[in-house]
Amino acid sequence: MNDKYKIPYINACVRAFAKQFHLSIxxxxxxxxxxxxxxxxxxxxxxxxxxxxxxxVDDLIIICQKNGGQLA
Structure with missing residues (x-):
């Protein structure tokens, strides 16, 4: 983990994903x-x-669907 912004970025992505689908974090x-x-x-x-x-988030939706996820 070389980039000090990697964890905050991933955290922001998870939070945005949660918000879009009305999920808890x-x-x-x-x-x-x-x-x-x-x-x-x-x-x-x-x-x-x-x-x-x-x-x-759009990319995450595609990746998760390709791996069996049903949210869309």
Missing amino acids: KNAFLYLYRFKGMEFLDEFYEAEHLQSIDDA
Whole structure:
């Protein structure tokens, strides 16, 4: 974890995801973890953090759906 902004960025993405789907932050995290959204944010942070949080949430929706998630 070389970038000091990585954790705050991932936190902001989880919070934005939770807000969009009216979930608690804990449930949003658990959903993203289960359907590989957290893994995606960690692995592709270098590219994702250059986009808006809304774009990241859109990407998370796609990734989670591809891994069996049903929120949309």
